[in-house]
Amino acid sequence: MKLIVKKNEDKTITLGKDIKDSLFLTVEENAKLVLKFAVYQKMPAINLTVHLKKNANLEVVYADFSSGKNKVSAAINLDESGANATWHLASLASEQDQKEFNISFIHEAPHTQADMQNYGVALNEARLVFSGVNHIKNKAKKSNTNQSAKIIVFDEKASGKANPILRIDEHDVLASHAAIVGRLNDDHLFYLKSRGLSEKEAKTLIVYGYLTPIAKHFDKLTQTKITHLIEEKCHV
Numbered sequence: 001m002k003l004i005v006k007k008n009e010d011k012t013i014t015l016g017k018d019i020k021d022s023l024f025l026t027v028e029e030n031a032k033l034v035l036k037f038a039v040y041q042k043m044p045a046i047n048l049t050v051h052l053k054k055n056a057n058l059e060v061v062y063a064d065f066s067s068g069k070n071k072v073s074a075a076i077n078l079d080e081s082g083a084n085a086t087w088h089l090a091s092l093a094s095e096q097d098q099k100e101f102n103i104s105f106i107h108e109a110p111h112t113q114a115d116m117q118n119y120g121v122a123l124n125e126a127r128l129v130f131s132g133v134n135h136i137k138n139k140a141k142k143s144n145t146n147q148s149a150k151i152i153v154f155d156e157k158a159s160g161k162a163n164p165i166l167r168i169d170e171h172d173v174l175a176s177h178a179a180i181v182g183r184l185n186d187d188h189l190f191y192l193k194s195r196g197l198s199e200k201e202a203k204t205l206i207v208y209g210y211l212t213p214i215a216k217h218f219d220k221l222t223q224t225k226i227t228h229l230i231e232e233k234c235h236v
Helices: 186-194 199-217 220-234
Strands: 002-005 010-015 022-027 032-039 046-052 057-064 069-078 084-093 098-107 113-122 127-136 144-153 159-168 174-183
Touching: 022 032, 032 220, 046 057, 046 084, 057 069, 057 199, 069 084, 069 113, 084 098, 084 127, 084 199, 084 220, 098 113, 098 144, 113 127, 113 159, 113 199, 127 144, 127 174, 144 159, 159 174, 186 199, 199 220
Parallel strands: 002 022, 010 032, 022 046, 032 057, 046 069, 057 084, 069 098, 084 113, 098 127, 113 144, 127 159, 144 174
Antiparallel strands: none
């Protein structure tokens, strides 16, 4: 799929089961694109390539509640000055899911900004991997780039991994990253159980708090679907 958001245009696109394996997008000068993914079913490997022109704005919201083996790769190129990109991901991996997200921001021009936020939960025997690369190239002065990855691992056989990478070829910039991968806090679980919740109910409540903030970006029907899927996957 190829798409051009024309100069000064403001567009919102929501994709679900109609996602193709390769997406090529261009956001022209002063245009804005909000790109939403609501993924519930098994998916092919997805490759997303975006080019942002002068003062273009991109917001990507990716709600991943799919099953099975899945790999998502995204390369977001901030080609011209003033380009701005944000990426928000929430992913739930359960049973024997194998999920991998490889996200790159490439700052080609000065005065560009990018922010990446990845949140995930791994249950049962699932594996979840977040890999992020923020690359500020030479001459991309006054650029600002950031990435954050957080994964909660609930069960002994589940695993999570975060690989944050900064590649900085210019001095006059701001760049930061943070990554946290950890087991479910036993104290939090104990507190909720002491209030009369079962262990599964307590885990479900924690997952709600961690992943449902992504739902606010979607319509009521999608919000309800996300809630039901969290409940279903946590009670396996």
